[in-house]
Amino acid sequence: DADVTQTPRNRITKTGKRIMLECSQTKGHDRMYWYRQDPGLGLRLIYYSFDVKDINKGEISDGYSVSRQAQAKFSLSLESAIPNQTALYFCATSRGFNNEQFFGPGTRLTVL
Amino acid sequence: DAKTTQPTSMDCAEGRAANLPCNHSTISGNEYVYWYRQIHSQGPQYIIHGLKNNETNEMASLIITEDRKSSTLILPHATLRDTAVYYCIVSHLPYGQNFVFGPGTRLSVLP
Numbered sequence: 001d002a003d004v005t006q007t008p009r010n011r012i013t014k015t016g017k018r019i020m021l022e023c024s025q026t027k028g029h030d031r032m033y034w035y036r037q038d039p040g041l042g043l044r045l046i047y048y049s050f051d052v053k054d055i056n057k058g059e060i061s062d063g064y065s066v067s068r069q070a071q072a073k074f075s076l077s078l079e080s081a082i083p084n085q086t087a088l089y090f091c092a093t094s095r096g097f098n099n100e101q102f103f104g105p106g107t108r109l110t111v112l
Numbered sequence: 113d114a115k116t117t118q119p120t121s122m123d124c125a126e127g128r129a130a131n132l133p134c135n136h137s138t139i140s141g142n143e144y145v146y147w148y149r150q151i152h153s154q155g156p157q158y159i160i161h162g163l164k165n166n167e168t169n170e171m172a173s174l175i176i177t178e179d180r181k182s183s184t185l186i187l188p189h190a191t192l193r194d195t196a197v198y199y200c201i202v203s204h205l206p207y208g209q210n211f212v213f214g215p216g217t218r219l220s221v222l223p
Contacts, residue, residue, distance in 0.1 A: 004155075033211075035213070040215070041215060042199060042212070042213035042214045042215050042216060043156065043213035044213075045211065045212075059212075088153060090155050090156070092155070092156075099144070099146060099161070099203055099211060100158045100161070101148075101156075101158060101211070102158070103154075103155025103156050103157070104155050105154065105155055106153060106154070106155055108153075
């Protein structure tokens, strides 16, 4: 089984809808991250969490929110989806003072 | 964190060494150099990191210049499966919030 899983893997939604992307990990890592990737570009950090209930904004947090209710789970919400949020979303984990991040397989989100 | 500059793309013949350069001229003394790669649209994969000494693991070698202003990732015997986008990242430990994945270098390993 994969160490970092993301659900759903693909999602098509409409403008204005609320959508949640889920990330789960079995690595026992304390730190979790959400990134987005637009075509032909690198990854940009949306939010990160160093522990349960700890939430920190990344480079592009506007229009997104997150929840970390358990160490193994980190969810990303789009409160009111808009077309320019169409992207590939990745969750990642790391342990303590270590930037070796382990990435999930990604969620391809399309907002029509 | 320091900004990095990488070539947009490179080709390498299968079986030969692939040498991927990265410039990070504004790197500060406590910043590490990380390398990740992304195969197609999969999640990025950690390769190696270092501070000032050269590092080697089962995947690659990392050569950091003495002034630390540039580095080279070496894949000693590139295979077709090494075709990917390679990202060079400079970051403090443990501040992952400043982990910036730029556009990277697209390496094509040719048969």
